[in-house]
Amino acid sequence: MTSTILVSGATGTQGGAVARALLRHGHTVRAMTRNPDGAGARALAESGAEIVVADFDDPQSLRAAASTVDAIYAMGTPYESEAATEERQAITLVDAAASADVRFIVYSSVASALNDTKVPHFESKANVERHMATIDVPHTVVAPAMFTDNILSPQNREALENGRYAFPVPAGTRVQKVPMSDLAEFTALVFDDPQRFAGQRIELASSEETGAEVAKALSAVLGRDVEYAEIPLEAIEASGNADLAAMMRFFRERGYSVDIDALHAAYPEVGWHTVESWAREQEW
Numbered sequence: 047m048t049s050t051i052l053v054s055g056a057t058g059t060q061g062g063a064v065a066r067a068l069l070r071h072g073h074t075v076r077a078m079t080r081n082p083d084g085a086g087a088r089a090l091a092e093s094g095a096e097i098v099v100a101d102f103d104d105p106q107s108l109r110a111a112a113s114t115v116d117a118i119y120a121m122g123t124p125y126e127s128e129a130a131t132e133e134r135q136a137i138t139l140v141d142a143a144a145s146a147d148v149r150f151i152v153y154s155s156v157a158s159a160l161n162d163t164k165v166p167h168f169e170s171k172a173n174v175e176r177h178m179a180t181i182d183v184p185h186t187v188v189a190p191a192m193f194t195d196n197i198l199s200p201q202n203r204e205a206l207e208n209g210r211y212a213f214p215v216p217a218g219t220r221v222q223k224v225p226m227s228d229l230a231e232f233t234a235l236v237f238d239d240p241q242r243f244a245g246q247r248i249e250l251a252s253s254e255e256t257g258a259e260v261a262k263a264l265s266a267v268l269g270r271d272v273e274y275a276e277i278p279l280e281a282i283e284a285s286g287n288a289d290l291a292a293m294m295r296f297f298r299e300r301g302y303s304v305d306i307d308a309l310h311a312a313y314p315e316v317g318w319h320t321v322e323s324w325a326r327e328q329e330w
Contacts, residue, residue, distance in 0.1 A: 049116035050074040051237055052148075054102075054139055056095070057086030059195065060154065060226055064119050067230035069094055071238055078111050102135035108142035117237060118143045121154035122174075129289060133170035137177050144181045150240045151185040152233060153178055157222070157249040157302045159189060165292045175247070184244040186236050190229045191222040191251040191302045194324050197260070206272060211261040214277040214294040218258065222251035222302040225324045231316045251304035252318040263322035268330060 051068055055061030056077035065075050075095040079087045082097050091097050100111035102122070112118055120139050122132040136153070143151055159172040178185055196202070197211070205212050215221065229250055236243045255263070261274040279298070283291045310318050319327075 047238060047240070048072045048074070049150075049237060049240075050076060050114070052076045052078055052098070052112050052115045052118040052143075053095075054078045054119060055121045056090060057081065057084055060193075060229070061119070061121060062086060062090065063226040063230035064121075064233050065090055065095055066093065067227075067234040068119075068237060071234040073234075073237060076111065076115055102138060105138055105142050108139055109146045112143045112146035112148050115146075115148060117150040117152070117240065118148050119152050119154070119233065119237075129166040129170035132167065133173050136171075136174045140174070140178055140181065144183050148183060150237075150244065151178070151183055152236055153185060153187050154229075154233075155187050155189040155247075157189045157191045157251065157304055158296070158300075160247075161300075163292075163296050163300075165296050166289045168293075168296075184240065186240075186243040186245070187247040188229065188233055188236065189247060189249040190224045191249070191304055192224070192297075193229075194223040194225040194252065194319070194321060197264075197321070197325070198328065205275075206264065206268070209270065209272055210275045211257065211264055211272050212275040212277050213257050213260075214279055214282050215257060215297050216276055217274050218256050219298060220254050220256050220301065221297055222254045222304050222306070223321065224250045224252045225319050227324075227327075228252045228316055228318055232313060235313065235315070248309075249302070249304045250309065251302060251306050252324075253320040254306060255321050260321050263320070264325060266322060267325040 053065045056065045057079045068075050076098050077090045077095040078100050087097050098111045100107040122136040155171040159168045257274040261272045265272045
């Protein structure tokens, strides 16, 4: 089944990956952005997406963007503002979609969001999920683990140039991860068959590695030694980023608990990536 789908955050990393996957699956994509003249919007337009201008803080523009579409991919990020703002904006988007008579919504949350993690941006996404349960629109929640693509952050790239992969957990702590590309491919499967997935909350993870194992995988791909370096939790706490510090405490004490084997057995067509197989597809 092909649909016309509004993708929020379409010019960002996650939304862009989802938009491109939907186009590959034959869907019509309406890419929502505040900056239609930006490079991301131009690239999506060249790929066949329709660009529509809307703002999370303007409900009328959101309703207009959602008009005449079959479905919507709703996401937000706490990193452009804060968790509370992300929560408010996501709820505004979901409500606008409902008022525009959209027939199906996929919301991008986070794994373990409903597990009382005390991580601010996990809790804000949990609140959006609870709100979605009150609206009369069929929906699916996709809940990814930590994005493997974080390895490509500027600070990580700089450390890798010096032979280090650094992260704020002990070297032997396992952390579940999922590449944006795997999330996008799974999300496309959901939109391909909304009836199959409506009402479900599905947590996503592609692999589970320790910091030392990530460093070993990067060594193999880059062809040079990469050593793991633990960033002290105290350094994160001292930075003043309470959200990040809370997430790192969660990783150290509990971590995500996606049943990776069962997930991959149920959806082998996604082509799930380990850190090493993902890294081999990146431009270094």
